[in-house]
Amino acid sequence: MSSLSSHPQVEALIERSNRLGADPRNTNYAGGNTSAKGTDTDPVTGDPVELMWVKGSGGDLGTLTERGLAVLRLDRLRALTGVYPGEEREDEMVAAFDYCAHGKGGAAPSIDTAMHGLVDAAHVDHLHPDSGIALACAADGEALTAECFGDRVVWVPWRRPGFQLGLDIAAIKAANPQAIGVILGGHGITAWGETSEECEAHSLEIIRTAEEFIAARATDAHPFGEVVDGYAPLPEAERRARAAALFPVLRGLASTDRPQVGHYTDSDVVLDFVARAEHPRLAALGTSCPDHFLRTKVRPMVLDLPPSAPLEQTVERLKELHAAYREDYRAYYERHAAPDSPAMRGADPAIVLVPGVGMFSFGKDAQTARVAGEFYVNAINVMRGAETVSTYAPIDESEKFRIEYWALEEAKLQRMPKPKPLATRVAFVTGAGSGIGRAIALRLAAEGACVAVADRDADAAAKVAAEIGPRDVAIPVAVDVTDEAQIAAALRETVLAYGGVDLVVNNAGLSISKPLLETTTADWDVQHSVMARGSFLVSREAARVMTEQGMGGDIVYICSKNGVFAGPNNIAYGAAKADQAHQVRLLAAELGEHGIRVNGVNPDGVVRGSGIFAGGWGAQRAAVYGVPEEELGAFYAKRTLLKREVLPEHVANAVFALTAGELSHTTGLHVPVDAGVAAAFLR
Structure with a gap:
C-alpha cells in the first residue's frame, strides 16, 4: 500500500477535516467524522483497488492526522450488506469492519463507518453543529427541516448510530438525488459531495443555513425566559471567590464513586442560562446528541438556591441534591438495564450548575472535565436554538440509556489505557x-x-x-x-x-x-x-x-x-x-x-540543578569544607556510604x-x- 500522505484524496480529507474541526460552530471536540473514497494500488496484486479513508474512533477533526484514519476496502465493506443479520444484531457488524481493513495499522473504525461506506458519494461529512442539532432536537424538527432547506436537506428520524442508519441514509440519498445531506433526528447532520471541496461546501451550507433560520426566528422574548430575581451573576471577583469556596465540596461529592478532576466555567452562555426561569425545566430534559450525554451524563445537577444564599446553606443543599441525584441515577439505570447491560459506572454528576456562579464539570482528568463542560455549553446552545424555533425535545431517556450503556461503548472504555499512578491527583x-x-x-x-x-x-x-x-x-x-x-x-x-x-x-x-x-x-x-x-x-x-x-x-x-x-x-x-x-x-x-x-x-x-546552591550556598559550603565549588557535589558523594551524588x-x-x-x-x-x-x- 502506498503511504497515506502520497494519496491526493487523503491530503484533501485531512485538510478539510482540520478546517471543519477548527471552528466550534461546525462540530464539537472529538465529535463527528469525515471520509474520502478513492482508488489505490493493491500491493499484492498490483491491481487498482477502491478504498475508503475515514476518521477512526476517538479522534478529533481539528487535529486529525493520517494516523487517525481507518483504511478499508470498499468492495468488502459494501459486501457486508449481504450478510447483515438485521437491526437486532447490527452491533456484530462492527467486528466485521476489521476484515475490511486495507494494510497494517491505522485507527480503529468507528460505529459510523457504515454510514460513510454505504452512502454513494466520494466524500462524506458527519458533524455535530449546534445549529443542526437544534433542528434535530426540536419537537417539530421534520417540518422545520423542510421549511429551512426545502428538498435540499432531508429529515432522518432518530436511530442509534450503526449499520442500519448507514443503510437508511444510503437509501435516502438514492431516493433524493437533489439532496446535499440530511438532518439526523436527535443527533446531527451528514453531508456529501463528489469532491472534497463540494462536500465541505455542502456541510457549511447546512450549518450556516440552519444558523440563519434560527436567527431569523428570534424575538424579543428570550427562549430561556426572564432572569429570575436574585439569580443574576455575581460580580466577577465575588463570583470566583464563591466558586473557589464551593469547588472542593463539589469535587468531593462528584468523587463519591471514583476520584475526579474538575473544571470551572463562568462564561456568559452559562451564567445567562442558569439565571433564567426555564433553566430547571430544560436542564431536567437532559442533553440529546450522543456525543453530548456520553460526556455530560443524561442531565446535570442543578442548585436551586440563589447566589445570595449563605455559604453554609448552599453547601448543605448541594449535599442533599447530590444524594437525590445519585438515587435518581440509580433508578434510571434500573429502569432500563437489561440482564446483559454493563454494570453501572457511577452515579455522580458530571455537570453541576450553580446560579450566579457558573458550571462545574468533572472527569477522569482535566481535559475530560474541560471537554465535558464544553459539551454542556454546546447543549445550552442547542436548547436555545430549539426553543427559538419550537420546543426542545431530546430523544427518549430509554434511547439515551441504550447509548450510554451500549456494549460497544463499554468495549471502547475497556480499551482505554490504564490510568497513570497519580491520575486524578x-x-x-x-x-x-x-x-x-x-x-x-x-x-x-x-x-x-x-x-x-x-x-x-x-x-x-x-x-x-x-x-x-x-x-x-x-x-x-x-x-x-x-x-x-x-x-x-x-x-x-x-x-x-x-x-x-x-x-x-x-x-x-x-x-x-x-x-x-x-x-x-x-x-x-x-x-x-x-x-x-x-x-x-x-x-x-x-x-x-x-x-x-x-x-x-x-x-x-x-x-x-x-x-x-x-x-x-x-x-x-x-x-x-x-x-x-x-x-x-x-x-x-x-x-x-x-x-x-x-x-x-x-x-x-x-548541588547540580539546584537554585539554592547556584545562589551562593554552594560557594559558602565549599568554603566551609575547603574544596573548590565545582567539586562540591563530588565531595558530598565521597562522604556517603554509597559514594553517589x-x-x-x-x-x-x-x-x-x-x-x-x-x-x-x-x-x-x-x-x-x-x-x-x-x-x-x-x-
Whole structure:
C-alpha cells in the first residue's frame, strides 16, 4: 500500500477535516467524522483497488492526522450488506469492519463507518453543529427541516448510530438525488459531495443555513425566559471567590464513586442560562446528541438556591441534591438495564450548575472535565436554538440509556489505557521554578497529576509549567510563601483550575551558611520565614481544601539531613529544617483522621540543578569544607556510604514513592535521600 500522505484524496480529507474541526460552530471536540473514497494500488496484486479513508474512533477533526484514519476496502465493506443479520444484531457488524481493513495499522473504525461506506458519494461529512442539532432536537424538527432547506436537506428520524442508519441514509440519498445531506433526528447532520471541496461546501451550507433560520426566528422574548430575581451573576471577583469556596465540596461529592478532576466555567452562555426561569425545566430534559450525554451524563445537577444564599446553606443543599441525584441515577439505570447491560459506572454528576456562579464539570482528568463542560455549553446552545424555533425535545431517556450503556461503548472504555499512578491527583509544589521543585513537578505530571507550579519567580514558574504541558496538565502560580494572603490566593487559583488539591510539596527554601557569631537576626528570620513559617502556612491552607473535599491527601515536606545532622556553620538553616521535620510529625498526628498523610524527605546537599546552591550556598559550603565549588557535589558523594551524588530527580523519586499509593498506610515518615550519611541516620 502506498503511504497515506502520497494519496491526493487523503491530503484533501485531512485538510478539510482540520478546517471543519477548527471552528466550534461546525462540530464539537472529538465529535463527528469525515471520509474520502478513492482508488489505490493493491500491493499484492498490483491491481487498482477502491478504498475508503475515514476518521477512526476517538479522534478529533481539528487535529486529525493520517494516523487517525481507518483504511478499508470498499468492495468488502459494501459486501457486508449481504450478510447483515438485521437491526437486532447490527452491533456484530462492527467486528466485521476489521476484515475490511486495507494494510497494517491505522485507527480503529468507528460505529459510523457504515454510514460513510454505504452512502454513494466520494466524500462524506458527519458533524455535530449546534445549529443542526437544534433542528434535530426540536419537537417539530421534520417540518422545520423542510421549511429551512426545502428538498435540499432531508429529515432522518432518530436511530442509534450503526449499520442500519448507514443503510437508511444510503437509501435516502438514492431516493433524493437533489439532496446535499440530511438532518439526523436527535443527533446531527451528514453531508456529501463528489469532491472534497463540494462536500465541505455542502456541510457549511447546512450549518450556516440552519444558523440563519434560527436567527431569523428570534424575538424579543428570550427562549430561556426572564432572569429570575436574585439569580443574576455575581460580580466577577465575588463570583470566583464563591466558586473557589464551593469547588472542593463539589469535587468531593462528584468523587463519591471514583476520584475526579474538575473544571470551572463562568462564561456568559452559562451564567445567562442558569439565571433564567426555564433553566430547571430544560436542564431536567437532559442533553440529546450522543456525543453530548456520553460526556455530560443524561442531565446535570442543578442548585436551586440563589447566589445570595449563605455559604453554609448552599453547601448543605448541594449535599442533599447530590444524594437525590445519585438515587435518581440509580433508578434510571434500573429502569432500563437489561440482564446483559454493563454494570453501572457511577452515579455522580458530571455537570453541576450553580446560579450566579457558573458550571462545574468533572472527569477522569482535566481535559475530560474541560471537554465535558464544553459539551454542556454546546447543549445550552442547542436548547436555545430549539426553543427559538419550537420546543426542545431530546430523544427518549430509554434511547439515551441504550447509548450510554451500549456494549460497544463499554468495549471502547475497556480499551482505554490504564490510568497513570497519580491520575486524578492535583499537586501544588512550592519552589517549583528550579532545582528540586522543578524535578518534582515534572515527575508528578509525568505520573498523571495536574500540577500547580508555584514559585516566587513568576517567569520561572511559567517556564516550568510550559515545559510540562498545556493548562490541562500544569499551571504557573506566583506566590511568596512568606505572605499569608498570597498563599491563600495561590491555593484558590489551583482550586479554580482543577477543583481542589490532593498533594502538596513544601519545597520552597533558601540557605544561609554562617557560623553562630556571624548569623544575624535577619538571617534567622528570613530562613525561618521561608521554610518553617512558609511550609506551615501552605500546609494550613491546603489542609482546609483537603478537609472540605473529604478525599484525603498527601503533604510532603522537603526537609534535609541537616534537620538531623549537626553540620558546621549552619545554625539558621539547620534549625529551620528541624522545625519542618517536626511539623511532619505534628501534622501527621493531627490530620490523620481526615485521611491526610504527612511525610518528609531528607536529601543530602543537591548541588547540580539546584537554585539554592547556584545562589551562593554552594560557594559558602565549599568554603566551609575547603574544596573548590565545582567539586562540591563530588565531595558530598565521597562522604556517603554509597559514594553517589544526590540529584533533584532522586528527591522527586522519593516524593513519588510516598504519594503514588503503594505506601498508603505510611504517615509521619522521613525518607533519607542522601546516599547514606551515617550521622544523619534516624533514631
